Amino acid sequence: MLLFIEQVLNGLQLGVMLFLMASGLTLVFGIMGLINLAHGSLYMIGAYVAATVTAFTGSFLLGLLAAVPAAALVGAVIERGVMRHLYDRDHLDQVLATFGLILFFNELMVILWGRQPLFMAIPEALSGTVELLPGVPYPVYRLVIIAVGLLVALGLWGLIARTRLGMRIRAGASDRETADALGVNIALLYTGVFALGAALAALAGAMAGPLLAVEAGMGESILILTFVVVVIGGIGSVRGALAGALLVGLVDTLGRAFLPQVLRLVTDDATADGAGASLAAMAIYILMAAVLVWRPKGLFPAHG
């Protein structure tokens, strides 16, 4: 039972991380109608900048504070330089162009930082573990990630539901031309939304830095999961991204943790370990297929 609680926390933490990625992706996808494969590159840029600044200054907070605006700036430049020319094009063109950006950024990181993965330490104050329940020591840092992610979710909800900017974002999402005719500066709004998405991806990347290897190509492994989250949650819906992210995080983690044991009940250990691992890897895709059969537009579709 204690193990189960611990694994649920692990699932939540993965889910929160996925939410930070998925919220930006779903906004860009839903509002601009743009498929951005290079979202993982912004995550990677966040991690690299955070690792470098942290190593240089010794302060994780400064690293975080540098990474987020840096990635937002890169995001704004990408939007103005590349994405702007893709809005009226086919999705396939967008996929090709943004895939090109992935290759470009991966090579750029190698040229700037070299192939050796960067080291990024956990801030002293957040290292170590706490006993949430007796016998369940849990890393403080992972709890902090959960807290930050939930705060960001709350902040995003406030921004979109309660502010004028949020109103414009919603207006731009439901009818681009009418919003434009009513005097909303769509071009600026799009740049802003893209930069916001980039900033959230960089926050995720910077926070993942101490847990993961900071290396070129690190964005791709999380990107696929992020797309699954966006599809499950409903394209364009931040609420859906949150629900989808937590669902994917939990299913993936609990599947990896318990499927081999469950299979051991019905077959021999060696077969169960191998088959359990394979099934666990498939679990989120099975979940996605099931959700799509039940609700073809995702859990919380943004449009209609």
Place this chain on the structure above:
Amino acid sequence: MTMPALRAALAAALSVPLALAAPAASVAWAADDDPAKVGPVKIGMVTTLSTKAGYLGADVRDGFRLAIKQGGGALGGVPVNLLVEDDDRDPGKGREIAERFVTRDDVKIMTGIIFSNVALAVIPKVVKDGVIYVSPNAGPSQLAGKGCHPYHFNVAWQNDNLHEAMGQYATDAGFERMVILAPNYPAGKDALAGFKRFYTGGTVVSEVYTTLGQSDYAAEIAGIRNAEPDAVFFFLPGGMGINFMKQVHQAGLGESVQLIGSGFSADHKLLNAVGAAADGMLNSAQWSPDLDTPVNAAFVAAYRAEYDAVPTIYSQQGYDAALAIGAALEATGGDLSDLDAFAAALKQADFASPRGDFRFGTNNFPVQDIYLRKAVMDPDGTLRNEVQGVIFEDHVDAYAAACAMK
């Protein structure tokens, strides 16, 4: 994943010094009184320089180049011209490059491949086409057993060797409960099979297979804590291993559970990306930078002087591939018209390896000692490997018996 245009530009930039050096070498050779053998011996290196694993190929190349540089542009006194191409970790591309080396450049000696899937696509084909292949890394079981070939040599290890050594170590150390963990793909399964082949001192309480490329190991780590093992053996190449070690440390498991693995998870580049969490990790390798022999001290010093970096096992393997080829070139006077004679000369392994004693077994795979190494932290915070002792002496791989060669 690379930008072909950028790579082409880089390749062009790199080829300038090569082009400048080549005429100089051939002039030196032309001074020789034998007009039949004009030009240096071409050696084709198919290796992985791009992708995340690109530093493996770069280190093999750098080690190989160091040996050529020490010979003044020659190996075993015979001038050589090293052609290097990046296979992108792609078997199809590796095969393409190898074919180009054979047909366009008339290459008779090849080396360089890092990954076994590329090796299996290239090596059986080229040795059949009359090329001597000296592997500085990949040593798949298929090429060590029934598929062994007189023209194929390996100076590194058979893929299972380092994992087998950790199985033996776990037995010797009296670990009674082990959790073993690897990605769910052929090399991962081979690694765990290799470990289990020599682990006879207790039980494997849990055998965990992760997804290839997985980055978060929280679920597996919670399972490890629950299983309460004496030690965890893991094979997670590259970034996966960094992620795993960092997360084990953060979960507070570092003190209660000993992490053990092969040298593939523990070169000093990986260790320093992990940081303090890697301190104390035990691993196995055929060589270590601190091995106390004159040959090794000279190699490490020369490598540091040339590249301002500590060599990895891959550097040493590249260096030894060059030395092995050099010894055969010297013995045959650079004559590649009789490849059987050249292969016979290669098999003598008449060179001083930084790792110490080395010879080829019947299947042309290494017979060598495997060392136990420990990651230790220097006062300035950098991590390095320190030799603790010998796990295997003159270790022969498990597939040699199935090879028909004598």
